[in-house]
Amino acid sequence: MARKTKADAEATREALLDAAEDIFFEKGVARTTLEQIARHAGMTRGAVYWHFKNKADLFHAMSDRVHLPFEELTRELDAPQQGHTPIETIRLTLRHALMRIEQPRHRRVLSIILHRCEFFSDINPLQMQHRMANDCYRSMLRHFEMAERAGQLAPGVDATRAAQMMEYTIGGMLHDWLRTPEEYSLTERGRGIIDSLLDLLSRDTAEPSSPADGSA
Structure with missing residues (x-):
């Protein structure tokens, strides 16, 4: 009973x-x-x-029903345990985050926090937005720092700059999409934007093939 x-x-x-x-x-x-x-x-x-x-x-x-910090998303994917580089961990985690945000409940709550919430009593929307952005930024910064130590960032790019560029890109993308979410898929468009930015931030590690590889 x-x-x-x-x-x-x-x-x-x-x-x-x-x-x-x-x-x-x-x-x-x-x-x-x-x-x-x-x-x-x-x-x-x-x-x-x-x-x-x-x-x-x-x-x-x-x-709280939809808030899932970046680090928890990373652990949920088990990306580090799967042998991914820090850059790939960021890529996979952000893709996963965009898929979650596009779900109806996540989209609606995020829209409420960003666009339909005023200062009221114990509710401080700017503080909430800052906390959410800061959670993501600090976690991305840790992974970009690992990438920097491993020599995986492009020349002239440090971990702080990389994390800032990604944070601003994601934030702007979310605000734009939430205005008219029916016009395009955040997951599909966001994936291409994230991939392009990470490619720009990453060192090209591809090496030219040698005759030993069987190439001409």
Whole structure:
């Protein structure tokens, strides 16, 4: 019986988070009330307060459902354990991240944080955006530093500059895509942009073939 009660409570909580996502996306965070969220979920406002202290608590719980830092994405791929170079780890992780962002829930929540969230109570959208960008930047910087130590970066490119260029590219790409996400696939276009930038940042390690390779 207790197990069913716990499952029911979790289902109620998820329904409220779904409703919050819908209303926040439609109206913006500041203009949304807990009453509207409860009504959209087919519940009372008391049910909201049973699970969440206030709107800010509900908002952060909604955001946490999709927030997955760069390092966790990297570990999820097991890229370092598969023998990939640091550059390839960055490439694979960013491709994976774009695929996640293009999923409906991730897209909607990211759009709420970037475009439909105002300063309100304990909600600071700029702080959240900075934290998300900083998570990604610090992780990419660590991998670019490994690439620099291994001599894998192009001449004149250091790890800091490489991480900054990639951060600015990804950030600009996300903001552009979120304005009209139906116009093109972020995964497909983003993959080409990421590949092109990483190729520019990386040292060309290809060596000319020799007669021993059987070439003319």
